[in-house]
Amino acid sequence: MHQDAELKRLRWRAHHRGTYEADLLVGGFFDAHHPSWGSSERASFAEMLEEQDVDILAWASGTAEAPERxxxxxxxxxxxLDYITKAP
Structure with missing residues (x-):
């Protein structure tokens, strides 16, 4: 897949998770970090996007241990969590 198309798809998936909290966390993470990612990081992020929002939120907050992968x-x-802006 062409890199621009892949990044566009990842951005959409990161910002349209299903809950506002997950959109902020996962979308904000993507926006802050994707410019430095190579193909392996993009693949890892794409794999993580297949996980349930509740699991990703728990891994980010430290209330659950993420799988080894x-x-x-x-x-x-x-x-x-330094990539999330506070709402006014």
Missing amino acids: YQGPMLDALRK
């Missing part, structure tokens, strides 16, 4: 720099960055 997600352990690493991407999950560490997701857990920082």
Whole structure:
């Protein structure tokens, strides 16, 4: 898949999760981090998008342990939550 088309698809999926909270968390994470991703990071993120929102939110907040396949720099960055802007 062409990189631009892939990023467009990932962006849409990240921002249209089904709940406002997940849209903010996953979409905000994508917006903040995707420019630095190579093909392996994009593939890992695409795989994570297949997971349930409740699981991703729990991994990000530290209330649940993520599967081993997600352990690493991407999950560490997701857990920082420094990419979410506060609503006025």
